[in-house]
Amino acid sequence: MKHLMKAALVIGIGLALVASVTAQQAPDRSKAPAPGPVPALKLPPIQKRTLANGLPVWIVTMPKVPVVQVNLIVRAGAATDPAGKYGLASFTSAMLDEGAGTRDALALADAIEFLGINISTGSSWDASTVGLFSPVSKLDDALPLLGDVALHPSFSESEVERLRKERLTSLMQQRDNAGVVANAAFGRLVYGPRHRYGAMAMGNSVSNGEMTAQEIRAFHAQYYQPQNSHLLVVGDVTPDTILPKLEKTFGGWKNGTKPAAPALPAAPQHAAKQIYLIDRPGAQQSQIRIGWIGVPRSTPDFYVLEVMNTVLGGSFTSRLNQNLRERNGYSYGAGSMFDMRSTAGPFYASSGVQTDKTVESLREFFNELTAIRQPIPAGELDRAKNYLALGFPAGFETTGSVAAQLGELVIYGLNESLFNEYVGRIQAITVADAQRAANQYIQPDKFAVIVVGDLSKIEAPIRAANLGPVRVVPVDDVLK
Numbered sequence: 037m038k039h040l041m042k043a044a045l046v047i048g049i050g051l052a053l054v055a056s057v058t059a060q061q062a063p064d065r066s067k068a069p070a071p072g073p074v075p076a077l078k079l080p081p082i083q084k085r086t087l088a089n090g091l092p093v094w095i096v097t098m099p100k101v102p103v104v105q106v107n108l109i110v111r112a113g114a115a116t117d118p119a120g121k122y123g124l125a126s127f128t129s130a131m132l133d134e135g136a137g138t139r140d141a142l143a144l145a146d147a148i149e150f151l152g153i154n155i156s157t158g159s160s161w162d163a164s165t166v167g168l169f170s171p172v173s174k175l176d177d178a179l180p181l182l183g184d185v186a187l188h189p190s191f192s193e194s195e196v197e198r199l200r201k202e203r204l205t206s207l208m209q210q211r212d213n214a215g216v217v218a219n220a221a222f223g224r225l226v227y228g229p230r231h232r233y234g235a236m237a238m239g240n241s242v243s244n245g246e247m248t249a250q251e252i253r254a255f256h257a258q259y260y261q262p263q264n265s266h267l268l269v270v271g272d273v274t275p276d277t278i279l280p281k282l283e284k285t286f287g288g289w290k291n292g293t294k295p296a297a298p299a300l301p302a303a304p305q306h307a308a309k310q311i312y313l314i315d316r317p318g319a320q321q322s323q324i325r326i327g328w329i330g331v332p333r334s335t336p337d338f339y340v341l342e343v344m345n346t347v348l349g350g351s352f353t354s355r356l357n358q359n360l361r362e363r364n365g366y367s368y369g370a371g372s373m374f375d376m377r378s379t380a381g382p383f384y385a386s387s388g389v390q391t392d393k394t395v396e397s398l399r400e401f402f403n404e405l406t407a408i409r410q411p412i413p414a415g416e417l418d419r420a421k422n423y424l425a426l427g428f429p430a431g432f433e434t435t436g437s438v439a440a441q442l443g444e445l446v447i448y449g450l451n452e453s454l455f456n457e458y459v460g461r462i463q464a465i466t467v468a469d470a471q472r473a474a475n476q477y478i479q480p481d482k483f484a485v486i487v488v489g490d491l492s493k494i495e496a497p498i499r500a501a502n503l504g505p506v507r508v509v510p511v512d513d514v515l516k
Contacts, residue, residue, distance in 0.1 A: 077429050079455055082442070083275050088287050091262040094446075095278060096270045096438055104175060104271030104278075105435035106168040108186050109446050112259035113162040114237035115298040115378065122232070123239020127203070127247050128255045129159040132166060134195040137184030141195055144181070153178045155185055161237060162378045163447045164259075169436065172272050175281060183285040189256065196249040203244045211515065214316050215388060218323035218488045221514035222384060225312055226328055226484050227303045229516070233381070234303075240516055263291045266446045270435040300379050305329050306484050309504040314511055315491040322394040322489030326401055327384030328482060333376040333448040339461040340473040341374050346420040347470070348372050348408045348478070349385055353419070355404045356385060364400065366393040374477075378448065383477060394487065394494045395501045402503070405480040411467050425459045 083095040117124045133155060135141045148155055153170040166186040170178040210216040220236050227234035238244070267286065269278055306328040331337065342350075349356040349372025360370040370387035385405065389397040412420075431437050432455075445452055485504065487494065499506050 077432065077455060077459065079432060079438075082452055085275055085279060087262070087267075087279075087283055089262045089289055090291070091265060091267055091286055091289065093267045093269065093279070093282060094442055095273065095275050096442070097272070097274055098270060098435055098438065099272045101435075102172045102272045103435055104168075104170055104172055104269065104273050105439045106170075106179070106182060107268040107439045107443060108166045108182070109266045109268065109443050110164045110166070110260050111162070111264050111297070111447070112164050112255070112295075113160050115161050115232055115300055116259060116295075117232060117239070120243065121239075121247065121251065122235045122243045123203075123237070124243075124247060124251065124255050125159050125164060125259075126238050127199070127244065128252050129157050129164045130199060130203075131191055131196065131252055132157045132185050132189045134199060135190035135192055136181075137188045137190075139184070140190070140192075144185070147181060151177055151181075153181075155182060157185065159237070161233075161381070163443070165443065167436075167439070175273075175278075179281055179285045186260065187286070187289055191249050191253050191256070193249050196247075196252065200244060200247065203238070204241055207238070207241045207244065207515075211511065214319055214321065214323040214488045217314060217316070217511060217514065218325045218386070218486050221312065221314055221486045221488065221509065222325040222327070222382065222484065224514040224516075225310075225486060225509070226306055226382060230301075231303045232298075232300055233377075235516070242516070257292065259295050261291050261295070262286070262289050264295055268439050268442045268446070270439045270442070298378075303329060303380075306482055309481050309483055309485065311485040311487065311498065311504045311506045313491055313495055313498065313506060313508045314486070314488045314514065315508070316488050316511075317490055317492065319488070319490045320391060321388040322391055322397070322487050322494055323386075323388050324394075324397060324401065325384050325386050325486040326405070326480075326483050327372075327382055328479075328484060329380050330374045330383035330477065331376060332378060332380050333444075333450070334378075335376070337473055337477075338376070339458075340465050340469045341477065342424055343417065343420050343462060343465045344408065344412075344470040344473050345372055345374060346424055347412055347416060348404065348474075351420070351423055353423075355408070356387070356401070359400050359404055360387055360389065360397060364393075364396070366390055366397045366400070370401075391490055391493050394489060395497045395503075398485070398487075398498070398501070398503055402480050405478055405483070408478055409471065409474045411471050414467060417465070417467055417470060421462050421465060424462050428458055428462075 080096050080098060085093045087093060112125055114125050133144060136144055139147060151174050153168065153174055156167040158165050168178055168182040224234045267282065348354060349370065354371060356370040356372060360367040367387045367389045372385035374383045375381040385401055431441055444450065
């Protein structure tokens, strides 16, 4: 009996000790754990070479997977479109893979599919890109196809007409998309009708309807030159293995007259709050855009704007999204961004909100746009900095993402040290830095406010709310 009592006592003491240790080790679930240290970003070096014709080549070796991404960057984006020919850069880029070399569009598509590769074309405001993603084992056959698409597109009359019909159909459909109309209206009303940023990058139905194959060929000849381009290669290759192949594909590419860089005029800044209403009868949502002219990518305030805007509207946990989506339920999502380009692109906050909550949403937008000008609590600022710093390495996980990051350096003339400096520069931003940037770049009393929705339901309440002067704008005025 004594032995049983002694054993029970030992077991009881042991269980008490275990319970005590367990209690001491139990995690505190009342708050989120502190983030771990930001991992150092260790990128392979950029190996810089030049082909015989002067075409610069940057090579980054990533040997883990036997694939390669090759991007040809051409400094010919929508900003280079001539007046009256808006959409020419976009049209030209879209035509590149509609027949090239000795192959028509179908034969080219078949050749690409047979090799199991991908060739892509696209354009932005500041550049056009022709990209190849291929297994290393297919490069000898894939690179000539890339060369044909970039250097020897057919631009046949029949394919131009086919693509024209597609683009005109797309533009017609966009008239029924309130978000697209809101974006177009924002550009037109903030930059004005004479500035290139005042029209869509794709152009409009008039310019696309008048574009000719001859004009597309002339644009390609003018801008698609070695001296106006840059080749980026990322993947399981080295300079010794890839350069002879690149020389064979691109070495015969000749320069012509050097194209002039686009000279966009400085647009006057929006000086006073103005609300613009555009009717979309029957709309269940109102599309809202609020902002003005922002900054170019070259701004010295890049890092502080990254942090400040992350707090305001640059992430799911941002103030705008938490307010309009999570707290009030007016929207599926809200955010803000600085659309940085070679010259000052727009800053805007945006969302699609319930029609019957349009006025309330506008008030909440302005509440947050005003509040961001006050000092951001240190903890909130730290969370934004960690969000950016911890997410930055994800942009370097694949050959395609690395090539895209290199493309930003090339297009905007940025120093390659940016990659290694990014985390440190972000983490160095202070509360005072963020407040200074917010007060300089976020001035809600001067912002343009665009609302696209059912005016039979929203115009009277917006006018009655006295949020600012109101003007109704016909949709045709902003889609010209």
